[in-house]
Amino acid sequence: MIRRFAPALIAASLFASHAHAEQPTLYVAVFGGSFEQLLKDQIVPPFEKATGSKVILVPGDTTTTMARMQAQKGKQTLDVAFLDDGPMSQAAQLDYCETLSDAPVYKDLYDAAHFKSNKAVTIGLDGTGIVYNERVFAAKGWAPPTSWKDLANPLYKGHVQFPSVTNGYGIESLVMFARLNGGSEQNIEPGFAAIKASVAPNVLSFDPSPGKISELFQNDSLWIGAWGAGRTQALRNQGVPVKFVAPKEGAMALGLSVCPVKHDAVNALAQKFVQYTLTPDVQALFADEEGVAPVNKHTVLPPAVLAKVPDTATVAAMLSVDWDVVNAMRPAWIQQWNRQIEQ
Known part of the structure; x- marks a missing residue:
């Protein structure tokens, strides 16, 4: 301190x-x-x-x-x-x-x-990227994650955290998945499609509250997720065995x-x-x-x-987001998220 x-x-x-x-x-x-x-x-x-x-x-x-x-x-x-x-x-x-x-x-x-x-x-x-459980990865002999696409790896099924788009990290992660699949802020559908098809089936929790995420990483229920560098460091300060990774495709500012x-x-x-x-x-x-x-x-x-x-x-x-577009569309995206992803 x-x-x-x-x-x-x-x-x-x-x-x-x-x-x-x-x-x-x-x-x-x-x-x-x-x-x-x-x-x-x-x-x-x-x-x-x-x-x-x-x-x-x-x-x-x-x-x-x-x-x-x-x-x-x-x-x-x-x-x-x-x-x-x-x-x-x-x-x-x-x-x-x-x-x-x-x-x-x-x-x-x-x-x-x-x-x-x-x-x-x-x-x-701060930056939005990948957080992973160092204790679990070390015990299983896994190399640290390097890509946003690691969230879709079936190896982590049932142990992935992905914050709801009511959360800043969640909305930036949605935009990133849109970009990785040919979309953008102006064309968000590829992001929804990719998350629904390959990430959501792996997700244990969409809850963005720091307390819940801390609990789930601490008891090894969560192995990997989309989260922020700052929040990850705050969890580390509390003794939670997590580490932040800036994905090779880029972290979001x-x-x-x-x-x-x-x-x-x-x-x-x-x-x-x-x-x-x-x-x-x-x-x-x-x-x-x-x-x-x-x-x-x-x-x-x-x-x-x-x-x-x-x-x-x-x-x-770090990659930037067009917040003018995101802010205009966010209410509709939240409704779509609730219907298609967290249904």
Whole structure:
């Protein structure tokens, strides 16, 4: 673990002027599992202490948070939301997010962190690829997987994990299978056909919740799956014997993003919280605990942590997704997925 008390120092220096204000409350939508625990244990407390605020975490996956913001548009109960970068682009387009206030920290970020809308920002870069159970593979004398097509290998029947397309890793995996079979975001049918015919028969679980996936890998029910580099590293940190592989056909880029949720008036504290997540010391915590590559150029990581995150070459080689197309089609794809794949 690294620099455990640094967030307290950076928060105090950034927000000392708020220390004696009346206690406000921030409701922050977060990914569940290890991400929620990291914020609860190490990131939120220094912010609360420095600002005199109370931060209430609202766990859920991207689809759940998007649905909440859609239902509450114009009367939002959330103040800050973490989402995958694709749905975050849609949230910005739908005016769920407030324009980011100017702050020095934004000048310290890599270009990939910025959204064209300037209503959200990426806090860490992840990749979608293959996760496998090192303990099982070693016991059986198998070589590590190298390809997306390994998910269709009958050798793994009944022991494959493939997340639902309500999940960011799931939607990117669907797009990848479409591309591998002559399709694309604009022509997704080859992806559905390939998954239905060759992957779905192998699948034990479509559940995208980190807790369930951790349990199934830990008890050796799962041997291989489609998942993210960051989430895989979070499981490794918990002692789960899993390892991430960037498939030879390419891993898919996926950013973890945050935005201040739009209200009638700009919420200055929500803006400060977003800025706080981008400071080097908080970025280092995201890298250490969640395995995502930092977006702040000034983040310094020790060698042990550098080994956990996608390196520069891996990030540069990642494939991108046309989120404008995916966001427009995603509701229909979810319905088709439920009918054809998880029926």
